[in-house]
Amino acid sequence: MSSYVTRTTPGNTAWFRHDRFGMFIHWGLYALPARHEWIKNMEEIPDEKYQKYFDHFDPDLYDAREWARQAKAAGMKYAVMTTKHHEGFCMFDSQYTDYKCTNTRAGRDLIREYVDSFRAEGMKIGFYYSLIDWHHPDFTIDPIHPQRNLPRETVEELNAKRDMHRYAQYMRNKVQELLTNYGKIDILWFDFSYPDNCPADKPWLVGKGRKDWESEELIALARRLQPGIMIDNRADIEQDLWTPEQYQPQSWLRHKETGELVTWEACQTFSGSWGYHRDETSWKSPEMLIQMLVQTVSLGGNLLMNVGPTARGYLDHRAEAALKVYADWMRYNSRSIYGCTMAEPEFQAPEGTWLTQSEDGKRLYVHLFRYPFGVLEMPGFAGKVEYAQFLHDASELQFTERAVDHFSEGTTKAEDLLVIRLPVLKPQVLVPVIELYLKD
Numbered sequence: 001m002s003s004y005v006t007r008t009t010p011g012n013t014a015w016f017r018h019d020r021f022g023m024f025i026h027w028g029l030y031a032l033p034a035r036h037e038w039i040k041n042m043e044e045i046p047d048e049k050y051q052k053y054f055d056h057f058d059p060d061l062y063d064a065r066e067w068a069r070q071a072k073a074a075g076m077k078y079a080v081m082t083t084k085h086h087e088g089f090c091m092f093d094s095q096y097t098d099y100k101c102t103n104t105r106a107g108r109d110l111i112r113e114y115v116d117s118f119r120a121e122g123m124k125i126g127f128y129y130s131l132i133d134w135h136h137p138d139f140t141i142d143p144i145h146p147q148r149n150l151p152r153e154t155v156e157e158l159n160a161k162r163d164m165h166r167y168a169q170y171m172r173n174k175v176q177e178l179l180t181n182y183g184k185i186d187i188l189w190f191d192f193s194y195p196d197n198c199p200a201d202k203p204w205l206v207g208k209g210r211k212d213w214e215s216e217e218l219i220a221l222a223r224r225l226q227p228g229i230m231i232d233n234r235a236d237i238e239q240d241l242w243t244p245e246q247y248q249p250q251s252w253l254r255h256k257e258t259g260e261l262v263t264w265e266a267c268q269t270f271s272g273s274w275g276y277h278r279d280e281t282s283w284k285s286p287e288m289l290i291q292m293l294v295q296t297v298s299l300g301g302n303l304l305m306n307v308g309p310t311a312r313g314y315l316d317h318r319a320e321a322a323l324k325v326y327a328d329w330m331r332y333n334s335r336s337i338y339g340c341t342m343a344e345p346e347f348q349a350p351e352g353t354w355l356t357q358s359e360d361g362k363r364l365y366v367h368l369f370r371y372p373f374g375v376l377e378m379p380g381f382a383g384k385v386e387y388a389q390f391l392h393d394a395s396e397l398q399f400t401e402r403a404v405d406h407f408s409e410g411t412t413k414a415e416d417l418l419v420i421r422l423p424v425l426k427p428q429v430l431v432p433v434i435e436l437y438l439k440d
């Protein structure tokens with residue numbers, strides 16, 4: 001058994017740590033401007049001007065079953081979709097707002113189709129819900145609000161009429177709908193808090209945190225409606241899930257006070273922004289995509305990889321190609337991901353490789369990011385391996401222990417050395433994996 005113990009939290013996290021790989025979906029009105037999901041903030045767009053995206057939203061090619069099929073083929077086991085992003089637009093039907101997809105040309109509840117389709121593919125269902133709302137009349141202007149640069153007097157005048165307490169009630173109503181109308185929901189992904197964001201040059205703008213969201217009540221409501229649901233930490237109260245964003249942690253995340261290992265999930269993008277971005281050219285390479293997944297699992301984490309569908313409702317060719325990279329690799333190599341975690345400390349990854357180990361401790365996976373010539377030398381592994389094979393085709397890899405013979409230089413000897421013989425030609429697998437069956 002793995003010797004790593006994760007901090008216990010109120011939600012059910014066991015399935016999550018087993019499944020390891022999920023799809024993030026950022027879809028909203030910002031798919032129309034197609035130049036970042038924060039566009040309303042970045043270009044300081046007032047409601048009247050943002051309205052054109054609502055008026056022209058017509059996702060005629062939306063087919064959630066197709067998304068679900070691609071997610072499943074990529075090896076993803078769960079999904080988290082934006083029910084509402086910072087812009088405030090709701091992708092689901094709600095009795096508490098008119099600013100929702102059912103009132104656009106879409107004419108239907110887009111979240112319902114997502115839930116039904118992903119569930120039909122056997123995937124677990126997550127809802128992303130933005131605590132931030134740049135459309136709601138009670139949401140006060142703050143340092144990241146589109147109207148933050150209005151003159152101080154105007155901001156103060158507007159804010160005096162806004163009521164965050166009413167807004168918090170609105171959020172609870174929305175969360176109540178989301179957690180009541182769609183069956184079992186596995187993850188609630190709140191985004192995000194910024195209580196310390198208070199610009200020195202504009203002291204009248206203050207960030208928001210748990211007091212503003214009334215997080216305790218909000219979370220209690222969610223737990224009452226969906227016992228066992230996993231909730232992330234971004235409502236400014238620690239819950240089940242730590243969520244490093246757009247960087248790869250270099251070690252397993254730990255609880256700040258207790259030092260315990262925590263359940264964590266890196267959220268990452270294919271190209272940098274979360275919503276559909278037409279002109280972005282910073283798409284990650286196939287090798288990097290696999291590397292991010294393997295590296296995450298090798299540190300005991302999950303990967304939530306994002307797609308930003310177009311405003312017409314499909315995944316563009318770049319997103320499809322990126323998902324295909326995962327599909328091709330996972331088809332044969334998912335055994336090194338599902339139910340796997342960080343390798344026991346006694347196993348140190350040889351250079352150019354990353355290790356994962358099955359939760360029961362019986363198998364070790366060596367991911368060859370730099371394919372070596374002829375042999376892989378593994379110091380520290382002698383006497384521990386019963387059988388070795390390539391994972392993708394279960395072809396045996398012969399090994400010797402304690403010594404490597406070199407044609408002209410004699411022999412390298414080391415008591416703890418395991419030497420795996422590899423074919424000179426790298427197999428037709430982006431990142432080949434060696435599966436080691438360990439001795440009991």
Ligand code: GLC
Nearest residue numbers: 026037038191192245267274
């Ligand atoms: C950030 C951004 C946001 C994105 C989220 C995903 O907090 O505000 O656009 O939805 O990260 O983690």
